[in-house]
Amino acid sequence: MSEVIERQIDRSHMQVSDEVAIQISQMNKWYGSFHVLRDINMTVHKGERIVICGPSGSGKSTLIRCINRLEEHQSGQIVVDGIELTSDLKNIDKVRSEVGMVFQHFNLFPHLTILENCTLAPIWVRKTPRKEAEEVAMHYLKKVKIPEQAYKYPGQLSGGQQQRVAIARSLCMKPRIMLFDEPTSALDPEMIKEVLDTMIELAEEGMTMLCVTHEMGFAQAVANRVIFMDQGQIVEQNEPGEFFRNPKSERTKLFLSQILGH
C-alpha cells in the first residue's frame, strides 16, 4: 500500500490555519428520490489535506462535486471561500475559478494542445494577456515535469502525463482549493506514482486539498484528516494515524480490512 510513497515528505509548509476555506452545514442532496448525501456537516480550514474514502456509491464523489456546484444540493448550506453556493450563476463561476478540480478521466480538451488547455481559462476567465498566461502555463508544466509536451495534443500523451497536465491546467487558474476526484483510479500502476508525486509536491507547498482516493499510502503520508463515508453519510473522521491503526466504527473496520487486506 505505501510502497508508492518512497520519499521523505517536507512538512515545513504544511500548516493548517484557522481561516475557514469550506463550510458545509446540514447539506442534503437527492438524485430524484434517492437520498445520496445525508446531513453533511464539515469544515475545511485553509491548508488542510483531506482524504475522503469509502465504498463505491457512498457519495464521496458527489460530495466534492457539490463543492464547485457540478452537482446541485437541495438543502443546507455550502460556503466556499466566503461565497455561498446558491443558484446565482455569478457566484458559481466565481467559486469555480477559485477551486481547481481534477477528474478521474482527466477531461483534457482533445482539440487543443497541452499549452492551449492550460491557457484557455486564464485567458478567457481571468482575462490574462496571452503571453503572460503562456508563461504561467509553462511554469506549471515544468512543475509537473512535462514542459517538453507543451505543443502536443492530449491524445499523444500517456494517462499519467495527461493527469499531470490536468493538474497543471487547474493550477494555472491559481486556485485556493484543489479537489481531486479519484485522480489515479483510471491509471496503470506504473503511472500512479508520477501523479501522486505531483500531488504530494502540491501538498508540501501548503495547498488546501480534498482528495477522493483509495491510495491509502498517500492518505497516511500527506493527509491531516481522513473522512470515511458510507451510504451518503460521514461515518468516521480522524487524523490518519489513528484512523488506520484504530478505527472506531464496525463499517470502517470492515472497509479497511477489505482494502488493506491484500
Add this chain to the structure above:
Amino acid sequence: MSDTHAQTVPFVRETMLPPAQPPTNEAGAVSWLRQNLFSGPLNIALTILGLLTIYYLLQEIVPWLMRSVWEADNIAQCRQIVAERWGAGATGACWAVIRERWPQFLYGFYPQHLYWRPTLALALLFVALAPVLFSALPRRLMWFSLAYPFVAFWLLWGGSVFLPIMVAAGFVIGWAAYALLHRFGTIAAVAGAVLIPILWWLFLAGDLSRDLAGLLGRSAPLWLEPVRSDKFGGFVLAITIGVSGIALSLPLGIMLALGRRSDMFLIKALSVSFIEFIRGVPLITLLFTASLLLNYFLPPGTTFDIILRVIIMVTLFAAAYIAEVIRGGLAALPRGQYEAADALGLDYWRAQRLIILPQALKISIPGIVSTFIGLFKDTTLVVFVGLLDPLKGITDAVRASTDWKGIYWEPYIFVGLIFFAFNFAMSRYSMYLERRLKTDHR
C-alpha cells in the same frame, strides 16, 4: 515432447527481439488480382459479370461521345452532320446546343451586357471564402468576407449602392448598441442589439437609402442598372440561393441544436417544434408557402422579393436538418468535457464556443456537408415556384425553342457535370478539413 518441455522450464529472456520485416511473398499485382477479383467461384463470376456490364455501357456511350458535333445551328443540322460523317442511323452527341446556349444555362435571362456582374460576384465569392475555409490565410481577409454579402447583393441586383450600405449599417448599429448597453446587463444588451437594428431596417434604412440615392443621382459608381429577380436563372440563381442558404443555415442550425439541448423549457419547446415541423414537411410545401401564401399574410402592396423568400425557406429547411446533425455531435461528446469547462469557471457561451462546439462540429462535418450538398441540389426545386433553375427551368426553355426541340441528353449531362463539380469540391474540402482537425492520434 521437447518443446512442451521447453515451455515448462523456468525462462528468462536475455535480449529483447527487434521488430522484423513481414514476409514479402504476399505483395504484387498478381496476388492483388487473385485476392480481390478471383478468390473463389462466386467472385470469378461476379468479376466477369461486372466486366461485361462495363463493356456494354461503354460500347453504347463511347461511340456516342466520339461522334460529338460541336458546330451546328440547330438539332436538325446536328443530325444531318452525324448522318453525313458516320452514316445513316448513327447517333452522336450534339454539344452544339451547349456551345450556343451556355450563357442561358449559366445566367438565365440576366441581361447580356451585364454578365460581368454575376461573374465578378462569383470570382469575389472565392476570395471571400478563402479565409473562411483555409486558416493559414491572414485573418484580416475576414473583413472582406463579412462585407461580401452586401457587395454580392449590389452586384447581382444592382440599384443604388446605399441600400446594401444601409442594411449593413444595421449590423454596425446592432454591434454598437450591444457595446453601449453592455453595462446595463447582458439581457438589455442583447435586446438592444436585436431590436434597434430591426427598427432601423423597418423604418429608416429604406427611406434613407432612397433619399441618398435621389440626392446623389443615378451616376456610375454609386448606381448599377437594377436587375429584377425574375431575370435570374440558371446557375446564377442556383448559386445565389445555394450559397446564401449554406451560409445562413449553419449558424441557425447551431442555435437550434443548442436550443434543443437547453434546460430552459420555452427555448427547448420552440426549438423542438420548429425542427420537427420543418423536417416533417416537404421542401416544396415550404416553397409554395413562400411564393403563394405569404402574399395573403403580408399587407397588400408589399413587394417581398421572391428569391429572398425562397432563400429564407431553403435556409429554414436546411437549418432543421443541420440542427439534428449537430445535436448528434453534441451528444457524442463525453459529459466530462462539459464538466471540465464548468469546473474551470467558463460561462455557458464561452464553454460552447471554445470547448463544446469545436469538437461537436468536427464530429458533425460529414453530416453537415451532406446537408449542404443536399441543399445545393434542392435549389433546382425552385422551378415549382416559377423560377428558372438550371436543370428543368432553363433546359425546358432551351428544349422548347424550335431550334433545339427534341434534344435530350446533352443539356442534362452539362448541368449535371456542373452540379457534380461543385458538390465534389465540397466533399473533398470536408475530407481535407477532417484530416486537418484530427488531433486524437488513434
